[in-house]
Amino acid sequence: ELGQYLFRLGYLTLLPLIMMAILAFFLQIISPNKYIGMGLFILYYIAQMVMGAYGFEHHMYHFSQSSSVPYSDINGYGHFLQGAHWYTLYWGALSVFLAIVGFALWHRGPSQTLRTRLSLVSYNMSLKGQIAAVISLLVFVGAGYNIYYNTRVINEFVTSDDNEALQVRYEQEFSQYKDLPLPIITDVDLHIDIYPKKRALNAVAKIKFTNTANEPITRVLINEPSQSKSWDVKMAGGKIVERLTDFGMVWFEFEQPLMPNEVREGELSVSREHDGFVDRGSDTQLVHNGTFVNNRELLPNFGYQKYFQIADKYERRKHDLPELERAHKLEDSRYYTQNEFGPANGFINYKATVTTDESQFAITPGYLKSESVKDGRRTFVYEMDSPIINFYSVLSAELESKKVEHNGVNIEVYYHKDHAWNVDRMIESVQDSIDYYTQAFGPYQHKQLRIIEFPKYRSFAQSFANTVPYSESIGFITDLRDESKVDLPYYVTAHEVAHQWWGHQVSGANVEGSAVISESLSQYSALMVLKKRFGAEKLRKFLKYELDRYLMGRTGEAFEEMPLYKTQSQQYLHYNKGSVAMMALYDRLGEERLNAALKAFLNEFKYQATPYPTTLDLLSYLKRDATQAEQRFIDDQFKYITLYELEMKAVSVTDDVDSEGFYTVTLSVEATKQHADGQGEETEQPLDELIDIALFSDDPENLLAEDFVIYSQKHHIVSGTNTIELKVKEKPVYAGVDPYIKLVDKDSKNNLAKF
Known part of the structure; x- marks a missing residue:
């Protein structure tokens, strides 16, 4: 698509650079010498970078810049070009004005002062130049007005400082309500009309809800949906009593308290549409082709929202906020009746009716019961035949x-x-x-x-x-x-x-480590499928990537690295370290035993909400039939931050075979093991484990290599220097200790050595 290069490089990239060049020339023209002109441009460039820190974040303050213009094959440039066109007109008109004035101020003949040249501007411009300058200035002002009207009047623009101040107020005023019991939705009948061409939708969810707490519910914080134009909540026995417009929330009170285990009906509604264009934060969920929105963003949701808190620890200290609680403590059983999707989410019965343009189809969880077309609109009716987590999506696309x-x-x-x-x-x-x-x-x-x-x-x-x-x-x-x-x-x-399976059949409790159940177990499951398809040797590259990502993640930890079983929204733990740890268990316990333990765990907690399982439950199943040594190894992977340093220090092989046709290989392996605390301080531990030693005829990182494993066995490795002598029929090219990345090694690059 050569037109894409012309458009993106020419219109979206080169044109702003030309405008910037005009500005640079103009600053040179009004300067007494070139060095001052260069200095003015450098000052301008520095000012551009620091203006945002003082609240000047809007693109109207940043010369030649515009709102973002992402591209998708599915949706093309969508609605994003509208704002970019207006910014191009805005800055382009100013650039034309600067070019005309700059030309009029250009040095002609002997050097003249700026004051002298200003007195000759009208003469040097000529009438046509003056008209062009006035028109460009009028276009600049008119385009600026339209940008301001769209981005600040029709739509809201909030600076980072204002948003941060709102976050501080939110936490200060409402964190006291974070543990208020919430209604739990049990049934959803969603009716949603999507209008892709208008980028609009209307949705109504008829719900049933209950109280799973041990006390009556009298008051609930309810939050407005993302990008909503209007929204409402109706629940039997109560009403909205206060609107907190600054925060996009309401207080809902039950005149008749919702009693434990009582079931009532209600209705959540939202209208979402877009007028004009925005400077930033454009809606990428509701688009002309490829709408994708989930219920958390679509509908009002209940309770205090932790995601709106300031996460940066230095900003929190600056505002005298307490240390951030990234997750509820693993041992706090109060949260075992809440799942990882949030305190107001459980298993629901779900059905939906979705309408969209005739040219598009719509999909949501469930089975398609009917599809019909009328008056240019296509209607889909879906119904799920079993309970699902209260986390669902709606998509519409061609x-x-x-x-x-x-x-x-x-x-x-x-x-x-x-x-x-x-x-x-x-x-x-x-x-x-x-x-x-x-x-x-x-x-x-x-x-x-x-x-x-x-x-x-x-x-x-x-x-x-x-x-x-x-x-x-x-x-x-x-x-x-x-x-x-x-x-x-x-x-x-x-x-x-x-x-x-992991997340939808069994979901973790809303405490530390919940992501291990959903993400680490999904990582392991996918790796086993990958292994079956491509072979164990091919996993090395993937596991090395996962190990490196974990090691990189822990160096950038802003708070405290937690042991894997207590991960607190730390992706480098439950994704990257989780992959390595689970494959280490696979290696130690074997596929049959590990899968049997996971299957028993899943069967015990499948669709269970009273309570949801934790990593303590998972570990108890992993250890159920394990030896004492295996249990210590499991704890090393999950309960401790265990780090190895395994190095293939020296390798040698005889030039010729012995009388029996064997090459003699001598390997020297240096090995240590440490436990680290959350701040990275390490304490050496005795190492006494069986670890893989392997010989290869090709580089094991080469995924195209075939039949390259000459020797692969576990050897008893202890702390310090280990000397290993092997006899093999084929002369090796590479030797490795833990070559398949089954342990968390701080420097896996020195695990391999070439003969």
Whole structure:
């Protein structure tokens, strides 16, 4: 698409640079010499960088800049160009004015002072120049007015300082209510009308709710939905008594207190539409093609919202805020009746009616019961046949589809017409994943699984009940022709399918470590599918990446590194370290024993909400049939921050074979083991473990290598220097200690040595 290069490089990149060049010339023209002109431009450039710190964040203050213009194959430039066009007109008009005035002030003949040249401006401009200057100035003012009207009158613009001040007030005024009992929704009947061309929607959710607490509920904080134009909440026995417009919240009071286990009905409604354009924070969820919104962003939600708190510890100290509680303590059983999705979320019965433009289809969790078209609108009715977590999405788009049936499960992939490259690979991953997870952990709870591509304004995949929205940027346009790279679409798909077990069948309690149950176990599950498909040797590159990401993450920890079983929203722990730790358990316990423990854990807590499980429950199942040595190893991976330093210090091999045809290989391995605290202070521990020693005929990092493992066995490794002598039939090229990344080694690069 050569036009993209012309448009992005020319219009969006080169034109602003030309404007900046005009400004630089103008500053030179009005300066007495070139050095002052350079200095003025440098001062301007520095001022641009620091203006934001003083509240001048709006693009109207930043010469030649405009609101962002992301591109998606699915949605094109969408609505983003409107604002960019106006900013281009605004700064372009000012640039024309500066160019005309600069030309009039240009040095002609002998050097003249600026005052002298100013007196000759009208003469040098000529009438045409004066008219052009006035017109450009009028266009600049008119465009500026329109930008101001759209971004500050029709739409709201909040500076970072104002937003931070609001966050401080929010926490100071409402944190006292964070543990108020909340109504728990049990049934949702959603009716949503999406108008893609207008970027508007109307939604009404008829709900049933209950009180799972041991005390009556009389008062509830309710928060407005994201980007909403208007919204309302109706619940039987109560009403809104106070609107907190600064915070986008209301106080809802039950005139008839909601008693424990009492069930009532209610209604949540929202209208979402967009007028004009914004300077920043444009809605990337509701778009012309590829709308994707989840219920947390779509509908009003209950209770104090921790995500709105200031996270930076230095900013918190500046505002005299207490130390941030990133997660409830693992041992605090008060939160065992809340799941990781939040205190007001549990399992629900779900059905939905979605309407959209006739040219688009709509998908939400559940099974399609009917589809009809009337007056240019297409209506879809979905209903789920089993309880799901109160976390669901709605998507509307014009896409192609491919559908297959596999062992009674309908697999569907919806994709942009030009993005068919990896669809078959995703389907293959779904098939392999469902087969493995069903055999290892228990049956898949649904009869279908759908993958839906959405615009790359957001770069992630997310698993909802039988539905996986998947960004075009992380799988659909991944180039898989280089077989030396990890197959990302296959892996990501396997991870998201694993969430149908870990997260949707069993969900962790709202305490430290909950992400281990949903994310670390999904990482392990996906890695096992990857191993079955590509072989154990191919996992090394992926695990090395995970190990490096963990080690990098812990160096940037702003608060305190927690042991894995107490992770507090620390992705480098429950994703990256979780992968390495779970594969270490697989190596130590074996696939059959580990999967049996996970299956028993899942069966015990499947769909359970009273209480939800914690990592303490998970560890008890992992240790159930383990020896004392294995239990210590499990604790090392989960309860301690355990770090190894394994180095293949020296290697040698005889030039010739002995009388029996063997080469003699001598290896020297240096080994240490430490436990670290949350601040990184390390204490050496005695090392006495069985660790892999391997010999290779090719570089093990080469994913294209085949049959390159000459020798691979576990050896008894202790602290200090270990000398190992091996006899092999084939002359090795590489030797490695823990070569497959099964332990958290601080420097895995020196695990390998070349002969």
